[in-house]
Amino acid sequence: xxxxxxxxxxxxxxxxxxxxxxxxxxxxxxxxxxxxxxxxxxxxxxxxxxxxxxxxxxxxxxxxxxxxxxxxxxxxxxxxxxxxxxxxxxxxxxxxxxxxxxxxxxxxxxxxxxxxxxxxxxxxxxxxxxxxxxxxxxxxxxxxxxxxxxxxxxxxxxxxxxxxxxxxxxxxxxxxxxxxxxxxxxxxxxxxxxxxxxxxxxxxxxxxxxxxxxxxxxxxxxxxxxxxxxxxxxxxxxxxxxxxxxxxxxxxxxxxxxxxxxxxxxxxxxxxxxxxxxxxxxxxxxxxxxxxxxxxxxxxxxxxxxxxxxxxxxxxxxxxxxxxxxxxxxxxxxxxxxxxxxxxxxxxxxxxxxxxxxxxxxxxxxxxxxxxxxxxxxxxxxxxxxxxxxxxxxxxxxxxxxxxxxxxxxxxxxxxxxxxxxxxxxxxxxxxxxxxxxxxxxxxxxxxxxxxxxxxxxxxxxxxxxxxxxxxx
Numbered sequence: 001x002x003x004x005x006x007x008x009x010x011x012x013x014x015x016x017x018x019x020x021x022x023x024x025x026x027x028x029x030x031x032x033x034x035x036x037x038x039x040x041x042x043x044x045x046x047x048x049x050x051x052x053x054x055x056x057x058x059x060x061x062x063x064x065x066x067x068x069x070x071x072x073x074x075x076x077x078x079x080x081x082x083x084x085x086x087x088x089x090x091x092x093x094x095x096x097x098x099x100x101x102x103x104x105x106x107x108x109x110x111x112x113x114x115x116x117x118x119x120x121x122x123x124x125x126x127x128x129x130x131x132x133x134x135x136x137x138x139x140x141x142x143x144x145x146x147x148x149x150x151x152x153x154x155x156x157x158x159x160x161x162x163x164x165x166x167x168x169x170x171x172x173x174x175x176x177x178x179x180x181x182x183x184x185x186x187x188x189x190x191x192x193x194x195x196x197x198x199x200x201x202x203x204x205x206x207x208x209x210x211x212x213x214x215x216x217x218x219x220x221x222x223x224x225x226x227x228x229x230x231x232x233x234x235x236x237x238x239x240x241x242x243x244x245x246x247x248x249x250x251x252x253x254x255x256x257x258x259x260x261x262x263x264x265x266x267x268x269x270x271x272x273x274x275x276x277x278x279x280x281x282x283x284x285x286x287x288x289x290x291x292x293x294x295x296x297x298x299x300x301x302x303x304x305x306x307x308x309x310x311x312x313x314x315x316x317x318x319x320x321x322x323x324x325x326x327x328x329x330x331x332x333x334x335x336x337x338x339x340x341x342x343x344x345x346x347x348x349x350x351x352x353x354x355x356x357x358x359x360x361x362x363x364x365x366x367x368x369x370x371x372x373x374x375x376x377x378x379x380x381x382x383x384x385x386x387x388x389x390x391x392x393x394x395x396x397x398x399x400x401x402x403x404x405x406x407x408x409x410x411x412x413x414x415x416x417x418x419x420x421x422x423x424x425x426x427x428x429x430x431x432x433x434x435x436x437x438x439x440x441x442x443x444x445x446x447x448x449x450x451x452x453x454x455x456x457x458x459x460x461x462x463x464x465x466x467x468x469x470x471x472x473x
Contacts, residue, residue, distance in 0.1 A: 026365030027092040034081060035093070043100050051097050062359075062372070065094050088367030095339040095361045099386035106415065106433065114465075117472060120420070120434040122403035124472035129465055130453065131160065137455040137464035139185045139254075139392065139443050144193050146448050150455070150466070153182035157200070159225065172230045176205035176216045179248025184218075185264075187255040189290065196224040197290070199236075201253040201264060206244045215244050218251045218266050218281070222290070236262070236292035237309065239281040245271065250282075254321035254392065256330050262290045263330055263346070267317035272355040275314050278306040283354060285318060285332065285346055287311040299349030314352040314377060315344075320393040320410065329426075333390035333410055334380075336360040337368065341390045342380035343410070345426055353377035359385050382421070382428040389414035392443035398450030400471040409452060411441035418444065418454060438467065 032041065043051040058064035069090045072080030081090070117126050133152065140150035148160040155175035159167050175183045181203025189197040204219040223233040250267030257263070268275045268283035275283025278300055286309040288294055300306035320333030330346040340360030344352055357371045359380075373379050384390065391411040396404045407430075408421040418441050422430035435441075439456035447453050452469040 025089075027089075027096045027361065028365055030085070030089060030365075031093060031096055034085070038078075043097065043104075051101060053101075062094050062098075065097065066090050069093055086367070087370035091370050091372075092361040092365060092367045095359070095385055096365070099339060102386050106417075106436065114438065114467065118435070121432055123401055125434070126470045126472055128468050128470070130468050131164075131166070132463060132465045133158075134463055136182075136457050136459075136462070137442065137466065138183065139187075140453065140455060140466065141186060141188055141445055142448055143188055148453075148466075149186055149188070149198070151183040151186045151200075152464075153177065153184070155183045155202075157183065157186065157230065167228055169225055170229050173200065173202055173204070173219070173221060173233070176203045176214070178203065178205075178214070178216070181216065181246075181248055181251050184251060184253040185255050187257065189222075190257055197222045198225065199255055199257075199262065199290075201251075201255065203246070203248075203251050203253075204238070206241070209245060209247075213247065216246050216248075217244050218246075218253050218264075220262075220264055220288075234292065236290075237264070237286065237288060239266075239307075243280045243282070245269065250317040250335075252315075252318050254319055254332075256321045256323045257290065258323050258328055258330065260289055261287055261295065263287050263311065263321060265315065265318035265321055265332065267319075267335075268315075268354070272316070275316060275354045276351070276356065278303065278310060278313060281307055281309075283313060283315050283317075284310050285312040285315055285321070285330075311348060312346055312350050312352060314350075314354045314356070316354040316358075318344075319391050321346075322394055322408075325395050325397050326406070331393070331408070333393050335390060336383070336385075336387050338363050338365070339385040339387055341384040341387045343382040343390075343408075343421070343428065344378070344380050347378075350378045351376060352380070359383045360387065381423075381426060382431065387414060388412035388417055388419070389440075391441065392455075394444050394446060396446055396452065398446045398452070400450035401452070402471075409444045411444050411454065413440040413442060413457075416440055435469075439465070 039051050070082035072078050135152040135154045138151045138153045146162045150158050154177050157169040157172045183202045185201045187199045199222045201220050203216050205216040209215050217239050220237040221233050221235050223230050246269040249270045252265035252267035254265050264286050266281045266284050274280045294308045300310050301308045317335040318332045332344045332346050334342040337360040340358045357374050357377050359372050391413050393410040396407050410419040416437055417433050418435035420432045420434050439458050441454050443455045445453050454467050456465045456467055
């Protein structure tokens with residue numbers, strides 16, 4: 001923790017009567033009852049130092065911070081809380097401190113004005129609006145002829161030609177537009193010019209549960225656009241009927257293609273323990289052939305009762321998935337709860353921990369687990385606490401931004417940010433917020449022009465924009 005600057009304040013801190021936290025108590029109340037008298041109600045500092053800066057007595061890591069809360073720093077006047085606060089509760093306090101500090105720091109960033117220039121560490125960037133639309137644009141990509149295709153979550157697929165003319169593609173699948181569900185990802189086949197396939201994911205209503213409430217699944221299909229119509233649809237994946245219980249959230253639903261394999265994500269559907277259960281589709285990254293067949297070298301293909309499509313498990317709600325353009329590695333971004341959004345390198349058969357491990361806590365501020373790591377479970381390559389609500393992502397492969405070649409761009413919903421991530425030897429060495437405040441950034445792609453295209457959503461007005469970022473000449 002931070003330095004306490006006088007003998008009087010040390011004695012005061014040592015005399016604090018600690019509060020026994022209950023399992024249901026939220027983290028704000030825990031901080032108020034145990035920490036605010038010394039560190040200030042807003043963590044700004046009082047008798048003890050501020051928790052909003054980077055001046056730490058220890059190395060400033062999560063582990064060191066948790067240890068200070070648990071065992072105290074008696075020579076600095078900080079009492080030990082390990083006898084009154086559980087390890088889970090101490091973990092939530094660490095998340096809360098990180099969350100509040102991050103919010104205070106990023107609040108200083110100014111949002112750019114659309115159509116104006118802004119500066120980043122390596123480039124000056126121009127913005128322009130490509131198009132606007134009613135509804136939530138969930139995903140987008142380019143076809144080889146330069147036309148843009150995008151999905152509207154309410155259940156529509158659109159195509160924009162090189163002249164800017166928009167056409168809605170008719171006869172697309174009927175979606176279950178409920179909660180976080182609807183028409184979701186869209187991805188043209190890398191061999192589109194030869195085969196014409198386009199892959200779609202969407203939420204599909206499949207019945208009702210015992211309480212009479214609608215339930216559904218994430219469905220994976222492919223089809224072709226012919227004369228403005230969705231045609232030749234093939235169903236590639238629908239989970240077994242007995243597993244259907246999604247009530248409208250955590251559909252996951254992003255694609256990546258590597259050679260003949262199609263990878264797709266399925267969130268935990270709000271049933272977090274399912275992420276560790278190999279008999280369900282929930283909380284997994286799946287791998288199939290592009291035609292829907294299941295590869296026999298999938299890690300759980302021969303495991304009794306397991307879903308043969310599972311590639312990884314222990315994933316909460318992955319809403320970003322992309323193949324590295326040079327290494328062919330599959331990378332994913334995954335929503336954490338309150339804290340602990342993740343960037344993961346997706347590897348065969350790996351358990352990514354959810355919900356047994358997480359860097360986050362429940363939305364109400366109560367603990368989930370004290371563990372950020374456990375044997376046999378993979379740590380994220382990078383994590384964001386507080387949550388930025390990670391969404392779509394893409395490696396930059398264009399020519400305009402010469403200093404961004406190969407960098408990963410990650411959209412953020414809750415924080416309305418665009419992050420530039422530099423990866424070296426599978427480790428993140430830079431995380432720059434290059435854009436903040438335009439809106440909820442749900443997808444990002446490299447355009448044929450070398451520009452970066454981002455989708456910007458506004459939930460209050462139920463409108464979206466596609467915005468192009470270009471390098472200043």
